Amino acid sequence: MNETGLSEEQIRNVLNDSKGQDLKYGRVLSSMCTYPHEIAVEAHMQFIESNMGDFGLFRGTYNLENEILGSLGDLLHHSEASGYMTTGGTESNIQAIRSMRNIFQRKDKCHRPNLVVPDSAHFSFDKVSDILDIELRKASLDKDLKVSIESVMSLIDENTIGLVAIAGSTEFGQVDQIDVLSDIAIKNNIFLHVDAAFGGFVLPFLEDSQEFDFSLPGVTSIAIDPHKMGLSTIPAGVLLFRSPDQLESLKADTPYLTVSTQYTLTGTRSGAAVAATWAVMNRLGKEGYRKVVSDCMSTTHYLLDRLAEIGVYPLIEPVMNVVALEIPEADLVRSRLAKEFNWQVSITQNPHGLRLVIMPHVTIEMLDSFVQDLKKVLDTL
Amino acid sequence: MNETGLSEEQIRNVLNDSKGQDLKYGRVLSSMCTYPHEIAVEAHMQFIESNMGDFGLFRGTYNLENEILGSLGDLLHHSEASGYMTTGGTESNIQAIRSMRNIFQRKDKCHRPNLVVPDSAHFSFDKVSDILDIELRKASLDKDLKVSIESVMSLIDENTIGLVAIAGSTEFGQVDQIDVLSDIAIKNNIFLHVDAAFGGFVLPFLEDSQEFDFSLPGVTSIAIDPHKMGLSTIPAGVLLFRSPDQLESLKADTPYLTVSTQYTLTGTRSGAAVAATWAVMNRLGKEGYRKVVSDCMSTTHYLLDRLAEIGVYPLIEPVMNVVALEIPEADLVRSRLAKEFNWQVSITQNPHGLRLVIMPHVTIEMLDSFVQDLKKVLDTL
Structure with missing residues (x-):
């Protein structure tokens, strides 16, 4: 300068x-x-100054965000899902696991909570582990490059706060046996987060698809990224929770804004990407x-x-x-x-x-x- | 949909x-x-698809980011500062404190590290405390609404990883006595993060300014937001560290990208806001x-x-x-x-x-x- x-x-x-x-x-x-998509770019421009960190000022954009969440809740078979638009898969994964950790009651403060993830999980889970101070237990893959169910079961103990399943692994595009993992999560009374950052805008639109979403009762949260196969602009991720309590566990008070609480990781947040996402989803x-x-x-x-x-x-x-x-x-x-x-x-x-x-x-x-x-x-x- | x-x-x-x-x-x-600024909007549009999460693909944008970091390092009196463009002040604050926590050697795993912040600190530090599992010790304010030096000193103990000073508090626009806090940080061998998310683009341009940046030897990191008084587009924050070791403590391996490591909180990251920031900073x-x-x-x-x-x-x-x-x-x-x-x-x-x-x-x-x-x-x- x-x-x-x-x-x-x-x-x-x-x-x-x-x-x-x-x-x-x-x-x-x-x-x-x-x-x-070009309609996403056009909408992004129109809403360039919109800040969802203070959405009381931007009620129009905020309504668009709520419509997106409703649409994706419907698409993922839980129209009542709670959540918000993140900056992308990494924020969604961090916040999903932070919610697990916040709700989980640690029996022994000197032992770290742990999370069982497939060996094929995105590197953002290494960030999650460091940021949230959670032990990451990586389950091995089977011959199809899905997570091995035996390996997952062997890693669960009393400090396990949840499991992660991948719907479209970054390396292989593989989908874990999420129906089986759902049963395991229920039986162990732990959370199950599905990282569908990539696959979330693919699997529902394939001719032969498989169940990976809230239709499986053990699935408690899903990450899905409009800025990948959703064809929206960056930064556009979405995190959805099955229950409002999960979102609530991320609450921060926001004294100087038009709204009194915030559930997001970031403060100031792009309303442009919200408008872009609404536009492309509804255009297509x-x-x-x-x-x-x-x-x-x-x-x-x-x-x-x-x-x-x-x-x-x-x-x-x-x-x-x-x-x-x-x-x-x-x-x-x-x-x-x-x-x-x-x-x-x-x-x-x-x-x-x-x-x-x-x-x-x-x-x-x-x-x-x-x-x-x-x-x-x-x-x- | x-x-x-x-x-x-x-x-x-x-x-x-x-x-x-x-x-x-x-x-x-x-x-x-x-x-x-309109030149920021124009640049944002031109670089709309640029993803700094995989900057090997976007070397042009990456060079712009490095120029921004160099310029802001110069402005804040440490041209060799290390850092990156964040989504804004909250991410910058989280990452600055995460770095402190990662470098700090915990003597006793059962005691939480603590951070001393002014009572006037932005609510993002409440998020920091929850996310990073760090005890937040809020120091009271003096009659000028700067943090009370006595209060800060009384809160430091052997588990204190660092101090936070505010250069432009969200509520009052006040600047703490950062020169005194710098001495205290050095004497106690702890980090000092300056939250200049708002004031960073104000103080250097005031007629009568005061020292708040790396010119003070105890200051180890600074948050400064181009998307506030820098007149750039959202999301544009900057985090700068005095030493490369601090940035290094945030490293994650990134197996599938064109580059092998990442220091950011998010993965996919707006290159559009990088170009926008470069454009407005150099236009003005x-x-x-x-x-x-x-x-x-x-x-x-x-x-x-x-x-x-x-x-x-x-x-x-x-x-x-x-x-x-x-x-x-x-x-x-x-x-x-x-x-x-x-x-x-x-x-x-x-x-x-x-x-x-x-x-x-x-x-x-x-x-x-x-x-x-x-x-x-x-x-x-």
């Missing part, structure tokens, strides 16, 4: 340069985000999301057919538009794809593989070109 | 209705947010912010002159553009101002008063009208 400001033209020149250094999504096969409707998901799945299957032709196969049959490939020297292949062809893909840890997310920006033409480039790399390993 | 989506026209009609229900800032005297320059602050202070003094004419006086001489007024039956006055005249003001708790924030959207004309309406309410109490 200089003493004297730059001209508008100088500002625009720097911004254009910077924008040019950002990758276009046209070479990105590694991200769970994509271009937001369920039919629109079904089309988005169906297109992504067709593209995913097209990719698998092309990959089979060059002898490359997935680690598991994809459940959604996330593909993990069995590939020799995956790290080297990844870095060569980036360096030589400017493709952004990522890596799965265990089992080790090459990971692709087939978001709506991914086209058949992109994949034709990608498969050719992948073949060149594999042929010269 | 219906089965079939709405038309663009239907979407726009609802958005326009909702926007109409949001208050305009033209009647708002209670908020620390305001209209963002120090000269521009000096003008913004000078205008707000002139307007503040104009208000005080007008209020004196009707026999209303501030609880303390305003240090910045936050005014707390000594008024009988403040709660009733507040609610009548809202109901009868649509003015949004707020309340201070202790001492009880009527609180106004004179943001850049507040004009002389607004205040003329406000003082008239306030007089009508006071005359008919």
Whole structure:
């Protein structure tokens, strides 16, 4: 920041340069985000100054948020769900587990509460563990890369505050056996949080879906991100609780605002992303999301057919538009794809593989070109 | 969300209705947010899809973030400060205290660490206490509504991980004696976090300022919010640490991204607000912010002159553009101002008063009208 400001033209020149250094999504096969829908961008702009941290000033935006929560409650089979719009999956996960911890009565103050999560859980749960001072117990995966039920059961003890299930794992797009985990949670009288940050806008719109939401009686909270497959703008996450008591356990008094309490992690909060989310959800409707998901799945299957032709196969049959490939020297292949062809893909840890997310920006033409480039790399390993 | 989506026209009609229900800032005297600068809005739009949660994909935006951190480090007298752009003051405060807690070696696992904060600290510190499981010790205020040094000293013990000082308290706009607190922090070998979420973009641009930043050797972290007096878009906060070790204590591994570690509370993170912040900071320059602050202070003094004419006086001489007024039956006055005249003001708790924030959207004309309406309410109490 200089003493004297730059001209508008100088500002625009720097911004254009910077924008040019950002990758276009046209070479990105590694991200769970994509271009937001244009109606979302338009709404975001219209509500740019709206602050949901003080929603008494922004009643119109606040009503839109409530409509979103109602719609997603309906979609996830619990129209009475309580919650709020977060900054994304990480905040949703932190707040869901904080609520468990706050409600759980610790018998012994010198022992830490623990949380049983699948080994495939998103790295945000490592943050959760550090922030909330909770022991993270990672359950191993079975051969389908779902969490092993035996492993989960073996990790539960009297300090376990809850379980986490994944509906669309970041690495594999796999969905745990949430019906079984629901029964286990009920039997042990503990909470069950479903991380559907990615899968929440996929599973309800698949032709052959599976139960993962509040229709399962043991599920007590769900994270679902409009800014991923919901095609909204950043930052747009949603956290829903089965019972208002859970939300209530996050209450903070807010003396200087137009409203007297706040349940959110952040204070000032984007109303623009709320309006954007309302706009895209209502523009597309369920039919629109079904089309988005169906297109992504067709593209995913097209990719698998092309990959089979060059002898490359997935680690598991994809459940959604996330593909993990069995590939020799995956790290080297990844870095060569980036360096030589400017493709952004990522890596799965265990089992080790090459990971692709087939978001709506991914086209058949992109994949034709990608498969050719992948073949060149594999042929010269 | 219906089965079939709405038309663009239907979407726009609802958005326009909702926007109409949001208050305009033209009647708002209670908020620390305001209209963002138009160049910030323009940059926000251009970078709408940028995700700083995976900044390897968005190197251009990432460079802008680094420039912002460098500029604010310079402004706050420590060009080598480490940090990142947060969602706002609450995240900055949580992360600053989390870092203290993570570095502090707990002698006795069964005793909670504690944090000494001024009684005037923002309510986000109540969230900090709950989230991080830290005892909050609230030090009383002196007659100037700065934290009492004696009270702070009496609260420090062997489990104290640090102190918080406020540079621009939410209720009174007061600045603590941070030079004295800096000495106390050094003597006790504990951290000192300065919450300058509001004052950080005010104090450096005042004619008569005071030391509150890294120029004081005991200050170890600072929260400063571009989306308040920095005139950027939401969500734009900044957290700066004196030493890289402090930031390092927040590290999480990020296996599936283009970058291998993350220090932020959230995962996906708005690159749009980064570009917006860069744009407005560089458009205005120090000269521009000096003008913004000078205008707000002139307007503040104009208000005080007008209020004196009707026999209303501030609880303390305003240090910045936050005014707390000594008024009988403040709660009733507040609610009548809202109901009868649509003015949004707020309340201070202790001492009880009527609180106004004179943001850049507040004009002389607004205040003329406000003082008239306030007089009508006071005359008919």
